[in-house]
Amino acid sequence: MNFLGHCRKLITRRGIWLSRRCYSRIEQLKTERRSMCPTDLIRRGAVFGIYYDPKNTVNPYGKLTETAEKFNQRVCGRMEEMLFVAGMPVKKGEIRTLFDLDPDLCAIVIVGLGEECQGYDIAERMDEGKEAIRQAAALGCQELQRLNTKIIYVESFGHAESAAEGASLGSWIYQTHLSKEKQLIIPDLILYEDCDWTGWQIGLQKAAAQNLTRQLMETPANELTPSMCAQNAVEILCKSGINVEVKVKAWAETLNMNAFVAASKGSCEPPIFLEISYYGAHREERPVVLIGKGLTFNSGGINLKSCDGMRLMRGDMAGAANVIAVCRAVASLELPINVRGLIPLCENMPGCSAMRPGDIVHAMNGKSIEIENTRNAGRLILADALVYAQTFWPRFILDVGTMTEDVYRGLGTGACGVFTNSETLWKYMEAASMHTGDRVWRLPLWNHFTHLITHRENVDVRTQGDEYGESCKVAAFLNEFVPCGEWIHLDTYGVMYEDGDDPKYLRQGMSGRPTRTLIEFLSQMVCQRPDEEKPNKPC
Structure with missing residues (x-):
């Protein structure tokens, strides 16, 4: 019997008595919830889903x-x-909370x-089904989190990886500097009665990586100077068996990284260059090099930004956080892949030794x-890192x-801009973004922009x-320091900050963002067929 038939049967057999009984019980529980301490009432909860298609006449209530x-x-x-009494239908993005079941x-x-x-939408460049699962898992967990639920069971909704991502990302909140009585409980998330344990764990790992990026980006600049960021990176990565080398200013000067050093001269904090090494394959195999922009605070230097312009500049080290x-x-x-991470860390401040407009440096x-x-x-700091x-x-x-702010004006928070000299890299990056729901959009890397600079x-x-x-000229500028080989550049300024709506x-x-997309991109590159990868000659 379908849901509509079942509801009709309930109404005809039990009539108004059932509705009044359920309604009274719900109101009683709501009253108890208001009067009692939530920690005494709510401990465990579960999140389930319901489909609804307004065009479906067979199941009009879902x-x-x-x-x-x-x-x-x-x-x-x-x-x-109880769901029927609470209000039907439950449309996409809506929730119903039921008690005493x-x-x-x-x-x-x-x-x-x-x-x-739902599936892949070619116009939206996204798998709508997976994105709906993430949204649903997050909304359900956030509702239970408000009720001080400590353990949440989440169903897979048909794709455990996406459910884990949504649940973990939705439950996370930056509250390091809140007093304990004001902090929300970060619940334990458990997959409910599903055999795809591997997919669930992969989703949790991807979400944990993005949450780590969020944590680092949210940390105030006075608590995440270049040296503090380097220390955090060492503590985080060494626990995972990753080697981290911390290079100092003298090392950069020895290698003539004058652009990197010039960017740091206005700050009393010395620049630091991190070199991260992960060997998942044979040591002779060529590594993938990831480079993250590590400006732990960007005041604008001599060309000082406005107060509003500096409001989010604690997050200008997002690229470094992504790589970590x-x-x-x-x-x-x-993953069976070798990765080398390069992170130039410094502050851009208007000190007495700061670089000036019109200065010329040699990379x-x-x-x-x-x-x-x-x-x-x-x-400037990425230029020397690309050469290295x-x-x-x-x-x-x-x-x-x-x-650049230009990519935000053009794409908003909908996608990050991508520039590349490789069609293969672009195809894999685009496919990865479709899977994760964190979209990318390719922008031109033309000689026209190279001529302008x-x-x-x-x-x-x-x-x-x-x-x-501006964003195209930045890509053209960086391309001048990539003498050979395949290269891809992501401008993430537009997706740095979220308003919590979409x-x-x-x-x-x-x-x-786009941490999960980068992880998926590398996962797909592991499976790249040999005939798809064109070997590059050493420089």
Whole structure:
């Protein structure tokens, strides 16, 4: 019997008495919840799903997921009864909280998943089904979290990995500096009656990596100076068996990393260069090089930013946080790939020794750079890191950082901008973003933009060039320091911060994007067919 028929049967057989009984019980529990301490009432909870398609006349009130239907039968149909009284249908993104259904579960949350047969949407460049699962798992866990639930059982909704991602990302909140009585409980998440334990663990690892990125990005700049960030990286990565080498200013000067050193001169905090090594394959195999922009605070230097412009600059080290989190996840997932992470760390401050507009410095490869605007410190530190990366004869190079506001104006928070000289890398990055729901969009890497930053007669490269096309010019600038091989650049400025509205599984604050996409990208590269990868000659 379908759900509608069951509801009609309940109404005809039990009539108003059933509705009044359930309604009275719900109101009684709501009153008790208000009057009692939540920690005394709520300990364990569960999240289930329900499909709803307004065009479906067979099940106009929706259809419970397979797991939810089994639980409903276990409680003799009482979940459907209370759900019908609580209000039907449950549309996509809506929730219904039910109490007193099971002696072991103090609260049950039913979340709307939308249509049952959702899949890849070519227009949206996203797997809508997986994204709906993430949203549902997050909404359910957040509702139970507000009720001080310590243990939450989450069904797989048909894809355990996505459910784990949504549940873990949605439950996380930065509350390091809150007093304990104001902090929310971060619940333990358990997969409910599903055999896809591997998928669930992979989802938890990916979400944990993004949450680590969020944690580092949210940390105030006075608590995450370059030296403190290096110390945190060592503590985090060494526990996972990853080697971390900490290079100091003298080392950078010896290698003529003058662009990197110049960006740090305005701060009393010395620059630090992190070199991370993970060997998941044979040591002779060429590594993937990940480079993260590590400006732990960007005041703009002499070209000082406004107060509002500096409000989120504690997160300007998002690229560094991405690389640290991705390396830890790669080690936790034991991916058979060699990874070398390079993170130049410094602050851009307006000190007495700070770089000035019009200064010219020579990068590690000997090219001269005219500093037109001191706010552009990020591209300076990445330039030397890109040149240094060539010493490892990399399989390919990936750099990531919050580079320009232009990409935010163009794409908003919908996607991060991607520039690459490799069609293969772009295809894998696009496929990874479709799977994770954290989208990317390719932007042009044309000679037109290269001309705009290299046409000066007295200098090799300019940091800014003409007024427009800033994100494309940054990519062109960085490309000048990639002499050979495949390379992909991600500008993540637009996705640095979330307002908590879309997607629902990321609360307001630093987003940690695109950590999961990078992990999925590397996972797919592990499975890359040999004929798809063109060997690069060493520089």
